[in-house]
Amino acid sequence: MAKGTLYNKVWDSHAVEKLPTGQTQLFIGLHLIHEVTSPQAFDMIAEKGLKVAFPDRTFATVDHIVPTKSQARPFEDAEAEQMMGAIESNVKKFGVPFFDFKSGNQGIVHIIGPEMGLTQPGMTIACGDSHTSTHGAFGTLAFGIGTTQVRDVLATQCLAMDELKVRRINVNGKLNPGVYAKDVTLYIIQKLGVKGGIGYAYEYGGTAFDAMTMEERMTVCNMAIEGGARVGYVNPDQTTFDYLKGRKYAPGADKWNKAVTYWKSMASEKDAEFDDVVNFNAADIEPVVTWGITPDQSVGVNAKLPSVNSFSADEVKTVELAYKHMDLKPGQAIKGTPIDVAFIGSCTNGRISDLREAAKVAKGRKVSKSVRAFVVPGSQQVKAQAEKEGLDKIFSEAGFEWRAAGCSMCLAMNPDKLKGHEISASSSNRNFIGRQGSKEGRTMLMSPAMVVAAAVAGTVSDVRDLMKTS
Amino acid sequence: MNKINQIEGKAVPVEGNDIDTDRIIPARYLKEITFTNMGKYPFYDERFDAQGKPKGHPFDLPQFAGSNILLVNQNFGCGSSREHAPQSLMRWGIKAVIGESFAEIFAGNCTMLGIPTATVSQAEMARLQALAKEKPQTKFLLDLDKKVLFSEGKEHLKFDIHESKRNALVNGTWDSTSLLLANAPKTSAVAGKLPYVSGF
Ligand code: SF4
Numbered sequence: 001m002a003k004g005t006l007y008n009k010v011w012d013s014h015a016v017e018k019l020p021t022g023q024t025q026l027f028i029g030l031h032l033i034h035e036v037t038s039p040q041a042f043d044m045i046a047e048k049g050l051k052v053a054f055p056d057r058t059f060a061t062v063d064h065i066v067p068t069k070s071q072a073r074p075f076e077d078a079e080a081e082q083m084m085g086a087i088e089s090n091v092k093k094f095g096v097p098f099f100d101f102k103s104g105n106q107g108i109v110h111i112i113g114p115e116m117g118l119t120q121p122g123m124t125i126a127c128g129d130s131h132t133s134t135h136g137a138f139g140t141l142a143f144g145i146g147t148t149q150v151r152d153v154l155a156t157q158c159l160a161m162d163e164l165k166v167r168r169i170n171v172n173g174k175l176n177p178g179v180y181a182k183d184v185t186l187y188i189i190q191k192l193g194v195k196g197g198i199g200y201a202y203e204y205g206g207t208a209f210d211a212m213t214m215e216e217r218m219t220v221c222n223m224a225i226e227g228g229a230r231v232g233y234v235n236p237d238q239t240t241f242d243y244l245k246g247r248k249y250a251p252g253a254d255k256w257n258k259a260v261t262y263w264k265s266m267a268s269e270k271d272a273e274f275d276d277v278v279n280f281n282a283a284d285i286e287p288v289v290t291w292g293i294t295p296d297q298s299v300g301v302n303a304k305l306p307s308v309n310s311f312s313a314d315e316v317k318t319v320e321l322a323y324k325h326m327d328l329k330p331g332q333a334i335k336g337t338p339i340d341v342a343f344i345g346s347c348t349n350g351r352i353s354d355l356r357e358a359a360k361v362a363k364g365r366k367v368s369k370s371v372r373a374f375v376v377p378g379s380q381q382v383k384a385q386a387e388k389e390g391l392d393k394i395f396s397e398a399g400f401e402w403r404a405a406g407c408s409m410c411l412a413m414n415p416d417k418l419k420g421h422e423i424s425a426s427s428s429n430r431n432f433i434g435r436q437g438s439k440e441g442r443t444m445l446m447s448p449a450m451v452v453a454a455a456v457a458g459t460v461s462d463v464r465d466l467m468k469t470s
Numbered sequence: 471m472n473k474i475n476q477i478e479g480k481a482v483p484v485e486g487n488d489i490d491t492d493r494i495i496p497a498r499y500l501k502e503i504t505f506t507n508m509g510k511y512p513f514y515d516e517r518f519d520a521q522g523k524p525k526g527h528p529f530d531l532p533q534f535a536g537s538n539i540l541l542v543n544q545n546f547g548c549g550s551s552r553e554h555a556p557q558s559l560m561r562w563g564i565k566a567v568i569g570e571s572f573a574e575i576f577a578g579n580c581t582m583l584g585i586p587t588a589t590v591s592q593a594e595m596a597r598l599q600a601l602a603k604e605k606p607q608t609k610f611l612l613d614l615d616k617k618v619l620f621s622e623g624k625e626h627l628k629f630d631i632h633e634s635k636r637n638a639l640v641n642g643t644w645d646s647t648s649l650l651l652a653n654a655p656k657t658s659a660v661a662g663k664l665p666y667v668s669g670f
Contacts, residue, residue, distance in 0.1 A: 013660075014664070016657050016660045017656055019634075020641060020649070021634045021641070021643055022637055023638075025650055025653055025657075027660045027661055036500050036501075036552075037551070040504060050647075050651075053657075079502065082503060083501060083503055086503045122666065130549065130551040144575055145575070146551050146556075146575065146578065146582065147553040148582040148583065148645075152647050156651050157657060158657055159650075160646040160649065160650060162634055194488060194548060195544065195548075198571065198573070199574070230574050251666075255669065255670040259665070259666075262665045293488075294488050294490075294548075314544060314592070317486060318487045318488050411492075413501060432549060433490075433492070434492050434493065435497075
């Protein structure tokens with residue numbers, strides 16, 4: 001088993017008791033909730049006559065079902081309105097702080113936690129959403145959980161957990177221009193597979209990670225779960241501390257030095273032992289595009305699609321289904337594949353730096369007539385900042401719709417959906433069949449800059465070609 | 471809490487690797503604020519066409535009606551943490567899932583509902599799925615104490631199951647709230663020692 005890693009330190013400092021099942025009772029430092037996976041959990045604790053054990057360590061927002069065109073109440077969709085009503089009444093009844101539309105802080109749960117300074121190194125975090133791994137960028141153990149576990153955290157602020165192994169993933173060297181954190185995370189998943197991380201926590205490191213901003217680290221950790229890893233994290237460093245300083249819930253000036261000392265002490269030791277170590281070179285990574293129905297079915301933008309028999313016997317069935325569903329053929333180039341929809345947003349790539357990079361490419365260009373394109377900021381704060389910088393105008397002039405904050409077409413529980421057989425270029429995290437709201441709909445995942453390049457050309461393109469000419 | 475030692479019944483095979491939670495339960499059904507109706511929706515888009523007519527998915531074939539053991543392949547339940555996925559299977563009638571491998575959040579969610587997730591090798595699963603297809607009336611018995619699957623009363627194969635999950639099921643502690651609540655004083659003590667909880 002791993003020794004001396006951040007994983008071990010956070011685990012040990014939060015372990016309450018060994019349970020008779022063999023699992024460990026783990027204290028959860030921060031519980032984030034949203035409208036979709038909480039109503040049943042609140043009902044369950046109400047039924048048992050329990051309260052929220054640590055209401056001051058619980059924070060709520062709304063993101064999955066909220067419409068991004070008009071957020072006027074009542075919502076057009078009666079079911080969405082009912083769900084909104086449920087979280088509003090639950091947070092009131094149980095005394096949980098709630099970042100709603102009026103707060104100016106509403107947004108995708110994994111975007112607002114860091115933005116508000118709630119997410120801090122050395123914490124355990126839980127949220128009823130699998131992309132909770134995002135918060136690992138700060139050196140936390142952040143678990144996506146099911147609704148019954150949300151009930152447990154509400155009622156006890158604890159989870160019953162099994163210990164994981166730790167795999168260190170090094171990416172060393174410098175990323176090439178036009179290659180983003182999204183490409184790094186898709187590349188790692190392509191190499192290790194969607195099942196590769198089962199049973200592991202992923203510790204990301206190496207000089208490429210050292211050089212990344214917090215927002216880039218979040219993009220990588222966000223998709224740890226797509227590689228099968230329950231959590232992913234980066235050790236906290238000066239970049240982490242600089243990001244947190246001055247944020248609403250971050251420690252104040254009087255406590256700052258003490259906090260930083262503690263945070264530093266939680267990082268993996270120099271001589272930490274891992275259960276597994278994998279090394280990649282940053283220079284080998286190209287802009288990545290998924291062509292299939294699992295996030296590991298991807299290629300570099302200039303590559304041809306792989307032949308079915310290049311996969312192991314295990315994978316052949318999924319690969320055949322992928323080709324059939326996507327209406328693509330082995331041997332064809334991914335570049336030039338026509339798209340119908342371009343979507344920029346989600347907890348993977350809906351932060352301000354993502355929008356800035358996308359706007360750089362969109363500036364002075366026009367979305368192809370055949371493409372429906374929209375940009376959905378990840379939070380109200382991201383939206384306000386983008387508008388202050390004039391990014392909304394750049395997008396609108398280029399032909400992108402500018403929306404309000406929410407999950408939007410990442411999972412299509414709201415009005416933003418693919419129709420029929422449409423194919424999208426998306427900056428989100430899942431290309432599963434039916435994920436974007438149509439069971440025949442198709443998704444190609446890529447970086448926000450690559451989404452803009454595809455929107456402009458009307459086909460999958462290499463964003464680096466546009467960068468040369470701009 | 472119920473101790474779950476044995477599960478007996480017919481088995482329904484749903485073949486394919488990497489069957490994700492969006493395929494098990496499409497996101498539009500997550501808009502309901504209770505789990506009450508979830509039994510109507512498992513694999514919905516794979517079972518019904520646009521007119522709502524069944525397409526011949528195993529969950530709709532008469533020979534598999536009344537099955538309570540689900541036979542799957544690799545990485546079943548990958549993707550989202552939505553508990554709606556195991557809830558929909560459970561409310562359709564599934565009491566145990568046997569597969570080659572499971573996504574972790576999914577397997578954890580199953581355990582919390584009292585549904586064992588047992589694993590067997592690829593070859594054994596091929597054999598099991600073939601048997602369920604050829605003789606759908608076969609009676610299986612999943613014995614969690616012995617970690618043995620019986621068919622028609624005879625030992626069929628040994629399976630694996632994560633030990634803590636098995637313990638929780640056979641000892642009736644799979645609904646963890648009461649277990650965790652019992653340690654409330656210790657929880658407060660651990661919380662009190664964390665610098666970020668006490669405000670540094
Ligand atoms: S943006 Fe997508 S992945 Fe992220 S929380 Fe929303 S639905 Fe989940």
